[in-house]
Amino acid sequence: MKIATLSIGDELLTGEIVDTNAAHIAGRLYDAGVRVARHLTVADDEEAIVAALRELSAGHQAVVVTGGLGSTPDDLTTKAAARVAGVQLEVSAEALEHLGSFSNRTTGGLHPKNLSQALLPAGCTLIPNPLGTACGFQLTLDGCRFFFMPGVPFEMERMLDDTVLPTLAGEGKGGWRRITLKLFGISEAAVAARLEGCLPADSPVELAYCVKFPEVHLILRADVRHLELLEKSAAEIRGRLSAETFGRDDETMDDVLAALFRKSGKTLALAESCTGGMIAARITRVAGSSAYFLEGNVTYSNQAKSRMLSVPPELIIAHGAVSSEVACAMATGARQAAGSDLALSVTGIAGPEGGSDEKPVGTVHIAMADGVSCRVERYNFPGDREAVRGMTCFTALDWLRCYLLALQK
Amino acid sequence: MKIATLSIGDELLTGEIVDTNAAHIAGRLYDAGVRVARHLTVADDEEAIVAALRELSAGHQAVVVTGGLGSTPDDLTTKAAARVAGVQLEVSAEALEHLGSFSNRTTGGLHPKNLSQALLPAGCTLIPNPLGTACGFQLTLDGCRFFFMPGVPFEMERMLDDTVLPTLAGEGKGGWRRITLKLFGISEAAVAARLEGCLPADSPVELAYCVKFPEVHLILRADVRHLELLEKSAAEIRGRLSAETFGRDDETMDDVLAALFRKSGKTLALAESCTGGMIAARITRVAGSSAYFLEGNVTYSNQAKSRMLSVPPELIIAHGAVSSEVACAMATGARQAAGSDLALSVTGIAGPEGGSDEKPVGTVHIAMADGVSCRVERYNFPGDREAVRGMTCFTALDWLRCYLLALQK
Numbered sequence: 001m002k003i004a005t006l007s008i009g010d011e012l013l014t015g016e017i018v019d020t021n022a023a024h025i026a027g028r029l030y031d032a033g034v035r036v037a038r039h040l041t042v043a044d045d046e047e048a049i050v051a052a053l054r055e056l057s058a059g060h061q062a063v064v065v066t067g068g069l070g071s072t073p074d075d076l077t078t079k080a081a082a083r084v085a086g087v088q089l090e091v092s093a094e095a096l097e098h099l100g101s102f103s104n105r106t107t108g109g110l111h112p113k114n115l116s117q118a119l120l121p122a123g124c125t126l127i128p129n130p131l132g133t134a135c136g137f138q139l140t141l142d143g144c145r146f147f148f149m150p151g152v153p154f155e156m157e158r159m160l161d162d163t164v165l166p167t168l169a170g171e172g173k174g175g176w177r178r179i180t181l182k183l184f185g186i187s188e189a190a191v192a193a194r195l196e197g198c199l200p201a202d203s204p205v206e207l208a209y210c211v212k213f214p215e216v217h218l219i220l221r222a223d224v225r226h227l228e229l230l231e232k233s234a235a236e237i238r239g240r241l242s243a244e245t246f247g248r249d250d251e252t253m254d255d256v257l258a259a260l261f262r263k264s265g266k267t268l269a270l271a272e273s274c275t276g277g278m279i280a281a282r283i284t285r286v287a288g289s290s291a292y293f294l295e296g297n298v299t300y301s302n303q304a305k306s307r308m309l310s311v312p313p314e315l316i317i318a319h320g321a322v323s324s325e326v327a328c329a330m331a332t333g334a335r336q337a338a339g340s341d342l343a344l345s346v347t348g349i350a351g352p353e354g355g356s357d358e359k360p361v362g363t364v365h366i367a368m369a370d371g372v373s374c375r376v377e378r379y380n381f382p383g384d385r386e387a388v389r390g391m392t393c394f395t396a397l398d399w400l401r402c403y404l405l406a407l408q409k
Numbered sequence: 410m411k412i413a414t415l416s417i418g419d420e421l422l423t424g425e426i427v428d429t430n431a432a433h434i435a436g437r438l439y440d441a442g443v444r445v446a447r448h449l450t451v452a453d454d455e456e457a458i459v460a461a462l463r464e465l466s467a468g469h470q471a472v473v474v475t476g477g478l479g480s481t482p483d484d485l486t487t488k489a490a491a492r493v494a495g496v497q498l499e500v501s502a503e504a505l506e507h508l509g510s511f512s513n514r515t516t517g518g519l520h521p522k523n524l525s526q527a528l529l530p531a532g533c534t535l536i537p538n539p540l541g542t543a544c545g546f547q548l549t550l551d552g553c554r555f556f557f558m559p560g561v562p563f564e565m566e567r568m569l570d571d572t573v574l575p576t577l578a579g580e581g582k583g584g585w586r587r588i589t590l591k592l593f594g595i596s597e598a599a600v601a602a603r604l605e606g607c608l609p610a611d612s613p614v615e616l617a618y619c620v621k622f623p624e625v626h627l628i629l630r631a632d633v634r635h636l637e638l639l640e641k642s643a644a645e646i647r648g649r650l651s652a653e654t655f656g657r658d659d660e661t662m663d664d665v666l667a668a669l670f671r672k673s674g675k676t677l678a679l680a681e682s683c684t685g686g687m688i689a690a691r692i693t694r695v696a697g698s699s700a701y702f703l704e705g706n707v708t709y710s711n712q713a714k715s716r717m718l719s720v721p722p723e724l725i726i727a728h729g730a731v732s733s734e735v736a737c738a739m740a741t742g743a744r745q746a747a748g749s750d751l752a753l754s755v756t757g758i759a760g761p762e763g764g765s766d767e768k769p770v771g772t773v774h775i776a777m778a779d780g781v782s783c784r785v786e787r788y789n790f791p792g793d794r795e796a797v798r799g800m801t802c803f804t805a806l807d808w809l810r811c812y813l814l815a816l817q818k
Contacts, residue, residue, distance in 0.1 A: 013445045014587070015436020016619050016628055018429050022450070027424020036422045038457070039450035041431070048447070073610075178423070201482075210425050219425055270707070276693025277686030280707040284685025287761055287794055289709075295717065296707030298679070298689040304704035304747065308717070338713065352696055385696055 003034055003168070004060045006052055007041040008067035008077055009151055021066045021156055029064075032165050033175015033224070044068055049080035057084075057144035062168060064160075067151035069134040071114045077148060082121035084141050089119040094126050095135045102133055127163045131155045136163070177227060179234040181218040182247040184398055188216055194240050198233070205233045213387075214394045215253075246401060253397050258286040260404035261293075268400070269338035270296040271309050271330040271345035273321065274364060278393040279346070294338045299330070309333030309345075320359070322347050327365035328374045335369045342403070344368045346396055348379075350388045364392045368399055375399075412443055412577070413469045415461055416450040417476035417486055418560055430475045430565055438473075441574050442584015442633070453477055458489035466493075466553035471577060473569075476560035478543040480523045486557060491530035493550050498528040503535050504544045511542055536572045540564045545572070586636060588643040590627040591656040593807055597625055603649050607642070614642045622796075623803045624662075655810060662806050663695050669813035670701040677809070678747035679705040680718050680739040680754035682730065683773060687802040688755070703747045708739065718742030718754075729768070731756050736774035737783045744778045751812070753777045755805055757788075759797045773801045777808055784808075 005025050011017045019041060026036045040056065042048040049068065056063045068077030082089050096118040103110040114133050120126075127136030127149060134150040136159050147164045149156045169175075183191065188209050199207055204226045210217040218237060222230040238245050247256050261268065270280050270293075280296035283289055297308045302321055305311040310333040311326055319325040327347050335343030348364030355361035360380070367376040381391040414434050420426045428450060435445045449465065451457040458477065465472045477486030491498050505527040512519040523542050529535070536545030536558060543559040545568050556573045558565045578584075592600065597618050608616055613635045619626040627646060631639040647654050656665050670677065679689050679702075689705035692698055706717045711730055714720040719742040720735055728734040736756050744752035757773030764770035769789070776785040790800040 010615075011617055011619060011628070012432070013435050013448065014439045014585075014628075014630065015432045015434070016589075016617065016626070018427060018432040020427050023421070023424045023427040025424070026422050030423045037452065038461075039422065041448035043446065052447075176423075180425075206419075208420055208425065210420055217425070219420070219423075221423065272686070274693075275690070276698075276702075277681070277689030277705050277707065280686030281684070281690050284683075284707070284709065285795070285798075287759075289685075293685075294710045295713035296686050296705075296709070297717075298686065298693075298705030298707065300693065300699050300705070301703045307746070308704065308706075337716070350696075386694070389694075 001034060001062065001168075002037050002060045003029065003062045003064070004056045005036055005039045006056060006063055006065045007039070007151070008044060008049055008052075008065065009041075010044045010074070012041050012067075013043050021151060021153060024153070024157060025064050025066070025160060028160055028165060029168070030176055030178065032169040034168055035176055044074040044076055046076045046080050046083075049077060050083055053080060053084045053141060053146070057142040057146070060144055062145045062147070064164060065146055065148045066156050069117070069136070069148065069150045071111075071117050071133070075116075078120060078137075081124075081137075081139055081141070081146065081148060085121050085123070085139055087122040090122045091118050092120040092124075092126065092135070095120055098128070098135055099133055127159050129155055129159055130162075131158055138167075175224050176221060177224055177230060178219055178221045179230060180249050181220075181234065181238060181241070181245050182251065182253075183216045183218065183241060183244045184214060184246055184253070184394060186216065186241070186244045191216060191218065191241065191244075195237060198236060198240065203229070203233070205230055207233075214391050246398065253394065253401070254282055254286050257283070257397055257401050257404070258289060260401060260408075262288075262291065264404050264407055265292075266341040266404065266407075267292050267294050267338075269294050269334045269340040269343040271305075271334035271343065272296065272298050273300060273305070273330075273346060274348040274350045275346050275389050275393050275396070276300065278389060279344070279396050282393060282397060294340050297334055297337075305330060309337065322349055322359055322363055322365060324365050324367070324376045324378060327367035328369070328376050331367040331369040331374055331376075335371065342368065342370050342400070344396055344400060346392050348381075348388065348392060350385045350392075352385060362388050364388065366392070366396055366399060368403065370403075410443060410471065410577075411446050411469045412438065412471045412473070413465045414445055414448045415465060415472055415474045416448070416560070417453065417458055417461075417474065418450075419453045419483070421450050421476075422452050430560060430562060433562070433566060434473050434475070434569060437569055437574060438577070439585055439587065441578040443577055444585055453483040453485055455485045455489050455492075458486060459492055462489060462493045462550060462555070466551040466555070469553055471554045471556070473573060474555060474557045475565050478526070478545070478557065478559045480520075480526050480542070484525075487529060487546075490533075490546075490548055490550070490555065490557060494530050494532070494548055496531040499531045500527050501529045501533075501535065501544070504529055507537070507544055508542055536568050538564055538568055539571075540567050547576075584633050585630060586633055586639060587628055587630045588639060589658050590629075590643065590647055590650070590654050591660070591662075592625045592627065592650060592653045593623060593655055593662070593803060595625065595650070595653040600625060600627065600650065600653075604646060607646060607649065612638070612642070614639055616642075623800050655807065662803065662810070663691055666692070666806055666810050666813075667695040667698060669810060669817075671697075673813050673816055674701075675750040675813065675816075676701050676703050676747075678703050678743045678749040678752040680714075680743035680752065681705065681707050682709060682714070682739075682755060683757040683759045684755050684798050684802050684805070685709065687798060688753070688805050691802060691806060703749050706743055706746075714739060718746065731758055731768055731772055731774060733774050733776070733785045733787060736776035737778070737785045740776040740778040740783055740785075744780065751777065751779050751809070753805055753809060755801050757790075757797065757801055759794045759801075761794060771797050773797065773804075775801070775805055775808060777812065779812075 330345035351361035739754035760770030
């Protein structure tokens with residue numbers, strides 16, 4: 001089945017909004033076994049919408065459309081669809097009832113300006129919207145099935161899952177599957193070298209690289225006839241990149257780390273300078289993190305390092321705040337103050353100011369104390385302030401992951 | 410001038426990557442006075458690319474293309490462009506020299522697999538890429554000017570600004586301008602009610618709403634002939650929403666707050682529970698924040714609240730960790746420990762666990778101490794863990810903004 005997506009909205013073509021709907025729909029369709037052949041975006045302009053509907057109906061069996069179903073004058077999708085279908089707009093009793101009951105439930109009554117949302121092309125089939133006023137609708141134009149939905153992401157996502165995917169998935173014979181391996185601490189080029197000869201050129205398994213800074217994702221795709229080969233290829237690749245692969249599919253670094261902490265029973269304290277709370281914010285993103293995360297110290301000033309973490313002021317004077325000595329003292333101090341099993345610290349120069357020949361911007365020390373020893377390392381991260389902070393944060397999380405993983409062995 | 414954009418890549422049509430390039434290019438073109446009429450995405454498939462180039466050349470004067478210029482077998486854009494132009498691929502001496510010198514500078518030598526990137530359609534004009542191996546090129550197909558660039562965002566963005574925009578902007582007669590007003594703490598519906606009668610229906614100034622959670626952006630657009638009216642409309646809208654408008658155009662909440670801190674000379678300490686370091690991470694995102702930000706305490710456990718912030722354990726027992734009493738004690742304690750002018754604290758239930766009838770998930774207390782008094786307020790934020798933490802963080806930043814703003818008056 002050949003399928004297309006169409007996004008409608010001025011704000012997409014003036015760059016004010018990034019079209020996350022197109023990627024979401026494509027991803028969900030892929031997982032349901034259907035691949036999108038092309039995506040088109042047009043403005044809130046009746047002629048442009050009419051032209052797009054006509055074009056896409058010619059080359060595809062189904063089209064998923066989002067946007068332009070609101071209640072303001074620039075919402076023209078319904079009108080354009082009726083024109084292409086050669087039918088009138090009619091008041092849909094079903095849509096009207098939904099508008100009334102939804103408005104009563106949420107805002108205490110129907111606003112007159114929402115009434116236009118009950119006008120739908122004659123003969124269309126409603127797509128229910130449990131989370132908003134705008135109903136979607138299904139309509140066949142020139143033999144191609146169109147699914148119209150509002151552009152509000154959370155409304156559209158629900159309607160897609162409830163109605164559109166169940167309708168389309170049955171038709172996607174066979175279908176596609178994918179496995180995503182998530183890597184950290186290795187460049188795309190190094191991955192490619194490590195995977196040399198792993199997948200023959202004629203393998204039915206496609207391999208794609210996808211850099212989501214600072215992560216590198218490897219995506220393996222195949223149609224369901226080759227499911228076994230897909231799993232086998234993923235296992236072989238994971239074997240070649242075992243140290244760098246931290247997760248698979250929907251797993252995030254935060255999730256993986258949380259599971260390791262829960263399993264280990266260890267507790268954690270943090271002492272952050274250049275990351276300014278980013279590591280603590282990542283750790284606490286996971287519900288239930290209070291079971292292992294005790295406290296974080298954001299010690300931006302030297303006084304704070306000394307008072308909160310008992311770092312001797314002489315040590316800071318002798319080596320500088322950005323030094324392996326101070327990083328170690330921060331970790332040891334944080335661990336003792338919190339009474340935690342583990343403590344991790346970072347101190348560095350995120351820039352753009354503060355660098356020197358000896359310690360340029362990007363110089364970062366990470367240390368971890370566990371009561372037995374204190375591991376410390378110096379890094380030189382490239383990029384701007386945001387990149388240095390991001391790399392520092394992710395590297396610190398990966399230290400914790402590797403430490404807890406080693407405990408299991 | 411009618412202009413289109415074209416993105417090429419399998420990963421865009423399988424949902425693995427969100428197409429941020431399309432929005433970036435559209436935004437930069439708009440700011441240069443040119444509006445994009447349509448956007449198209451096709452897969453790494455030679456026939457699909459050829460069809461897309463032919464289609465777009467028919468209805469447009471210029472097309473900006475990204476993707477498919479890499480060195481792997483699935484990069485087919487150059488081949489497709491040559492086919493449509495009816496020319497051969499030739500080794501470009503200029504591209505070859507760039508490949509050599511770029512590779513020498515970054516990786517110590519040219520990799521043979523990159524050689525394919527020197528093969529370009531005969532007669533094209535190079536678009537230099539200072540940040541990567543893949544040169545772009547310009548080519549006229551059926552009277553339409555095509556600009557081909559790689560899909561790597563930072564390479565493309567630089568090439569767009571250096572070469573494509575200067576070429577196209579001269580042709581965008583008149584052109585478009587916009588003003589973005591950034592609001593917080595007010596719903597889209599409430600904004601609409603407040604702006605009733607502000608812009609007449611036939612005004613040449615377009616008004617668009619754009620929710621970027623937790624911010625609401627108001628975008629005013631007009632062509633340059635109405636620049637004065639655009640500014641006047643923005644001023645009137647800002648007047649009606651003065652308390653809620655925190656910034657304009659590129660200004661972020663972080664920037665605005667940093668400027669206010671620098672101007673005020675005040676110093677800050679933080680005590681975070683449910684946000685777990687997010688507020689400190691936002692504050693320290695801005696370079697130079699060490700001038701006013703002294704330290705942050707991420708006091709996740711009750712012991713940490715007592716030890717780091719001197720919150721009496723009896724107070725926590727009597728009122729619970731999520732209470733106005735504990736929030737105030739955290740702020741006062743953080744201020745005294747750090748010796749800062751101001752201290753802000755948050756304590757709340759981000760969920761999904763930990764809620765009760767009396768204190769459901771989303772219950773958050775924010776407090777701010779300045780040595781004279783301690784302001785404290787209770788909120789009930791809707792949504793999931795991520796939403797509650799995000800709203801808490803942004804609300805706290807807005808408290809600081811309003812406090813520092815009031816000092817100026």
